[in-house]
Amino acid sequence: MSSIGENLTAEVAVIGGGPAGLFSAIALKAAGVDAVLVAPPADNDHRTTALLASSVTALTTLGCWEACRPHAAALVTLRIVDDTRRLLRAPEVAFTAAEIGLDAFGFNIENRHLIAALSARAAEIKLSRIEQTALTITSDPLGVTAVCNGGTARARLVIGADGQRSLCRTAAGISTNRHAYPQTALTLNLAHIRPHHDTATEFHTEIGPFTLVPLPGQRSSLVCVLDPAHATTLASTPAAELSAEIERRAHSLLGKMSVEPGYGVFPLAVETAQSFARSRIALVGEAAHVVPPIGAQGLNLGLRDAATLAELVADARRQNVDIGSPTVLARYDAERRADVTSHRIAIDLLNRSLLTDFLPVHGMRGLSLYLVDHVGPLRRALMREGVNPTASQPRLMRGEML
Numbered sequence: 001m002s003s004i005g006e007n008l009t010a011e012v013a014v015i016g017g018g019p020a021g022l023f024s025a026i027a028l029k030a031a032g033v034d035a036v037l038v039a040p041p042a043d044n045d046h047r048t049t050a051l052l053a054s055s056v057t058a059l060t061t062l063g064c065w066e067a068c069r070p071h072a073a074a075l076v077t078l079r080i081v082d083d084t085r086r087l088l089r090a091p092e093v094a095f096t097a098a099e100i101g102l103d104a105f106g107f108n109i110e111n112r113h114l115i116a117a118l119s120a121r122a123a124e125i126k127l128s129r130i131e132q133t134a135l136t137i138t139s140d141p142l143g144v145t146a147v148c149n150g151g152t153a154r155a156r157l158v159i160g161a162d163g164q165r166s167l168c169r170t171a172a173g174i175s176t177n178r179h180a181y182p183q184t185a186l187t188l189n190l191a192h193i194r195p196h197h198d199t200a201t202e203f204h205t206e207i208g209p210f211t212l213v214p215l216p217g218q219r220s221s222l223v224c225v226l227d228p229a230h231a232t233t234l235a236s237t238p239a240a241e242l243s244a245e246i247e248r249r250a251h252s253l254l255g256k257m258s259v260e261p262g263y264g265v266f267p268l269a270v271e272t273a274q275s276f277a278r279s280r281i282a283l284v285g286e287a288a289h290v291v292p293p294i295g296a297q298g299l300n301l302g303l304r305d306a307a308t309l310a311e312l313v314a315d316a317r318r319q320n321v322d323i324g325s326p327t328v329l330a331r332y333d334a335e336r337r338a339d340v341t342s343h344r345i346a347i348d349l350l351n352r353s354l355l356t357d358f359l360p361v362h363g364m365r366g367l368s369l370y371l372v373d374h375v376g377p378l379r380r381a382l383m384r385e386g387v388n389p390t391a392s393q394p395r396l397m398r399g400e401m402l
């Protein structure tokens, strides 16, 4: 690994060392592309990510999953419970992975373990890294220069994996469409005395979902969507009191609960970049799109961005095409748009259907869940689409190297 004081030239510079950036850089390096990662060490992230089966396949293909597996819990059953007190309530629905021939829909892992596993793999394959924040990004007709404190990286293509407030996105002159919801997610991990039986449970409440997702052993992660003031109050409640409150909201499903230190508070918004690539800069992960944590789609979309882009870069390179050319960037934008848009619309609709007081909408939500519960082919199609979306199956997600 390289560090401060170096001027590196590479084919691709990846900016940002969150999961999307690390995954991008590893995928490129594994495809024989000369890549440099510009990223300070990642912050301690106590959130967890439910990785769908196709993401796990891609991580396995890149040699990253073995180190994740001991820290990951299988998601075998997904249950949705209408916990609203409304007149028209939806039936309880449970999906099992075996119905679509899988052992698990995916795995839930703490982000700190995922990032540690990806960082270890990056070191193992000797990925060049400048462990600094990029201060400026400037593109010109021949390439892009990222300047850090005491070092620069010059590349023909920059991958902006630098999160929601992306410097790369600004440097490319790309604006976003953003809508903020009147909701905040409180996240924490907790221990409980009853086993979760590899089942994730999403309670739908009037203000948003309250979702418990298994972690290894008798532990789970919680994403509790609340109104912002309530989230702030709960986040400063003493641990014993908070544990009792969470247990009450979970209807004692997993027995007595004990919250662990390290809560997170995330205001919910949906934000999409108007273009995913321009001026030799391509965006992946939350630099490109942010969705509320409903249905565990955010990073799964981000990994599909990274896998698609790495595939296009590897193919362009084999054909001696400029990897930062407008043709390659336009193709990337086109290939990702449908997948991102369809998930954003589905998540937004579900979230709005919980927030509205309009009775017919509750009826529609209840009817949809009823149909999903009772109509076998629809149910299985929905499950398959959730785990392996047909619109986007980059090669890494199918277990093929680039």
Ligand SMILES: Cc1cc2nc3c(=O)[nH]c(=O)nc-3n(C[C@H](O)[C@H](O)[C@H](O)COP(=O)(O)OP(=O)(O)OC[C@H]3O[C@@H](n4cnc5c(N)ncnc54)[C@H](O)[C@@H]3O)c2cc1C
Pocket (backbone or CB within 6 Å): 015, 016, 017, 018, 019, 020, 021, 038, 039, 040, 041, 042, 043, 047, 048, 049, 050, 051, 132, 133, 134, 135, 161, 162, 163, 164, 167, 185, 187, 223, 266, 284, 285, 286, 287, 293, 296, 297, 298, 299, 300, 301, 302
């Ligand atoms: C409560 C919650 C629960 C979630 N649960 C799930 C889930 O179950 N499943 C799922 O798929 N998704 C989930 N998500 C979404 C998921 O967490 C995000 O999609 C994911 O973390 C985004 O990863 P990223 O690498 O794009 O961005 P980030 O994790 O934000 O990483 C960006 C990185 O870039 C670095 N950086 C920023 N600026 C610069 C710069 N100038 N130079 C160098 N580096 C820079 C930052 O330090 C950071 O390390 C959840 C989100 C929330 C809020």
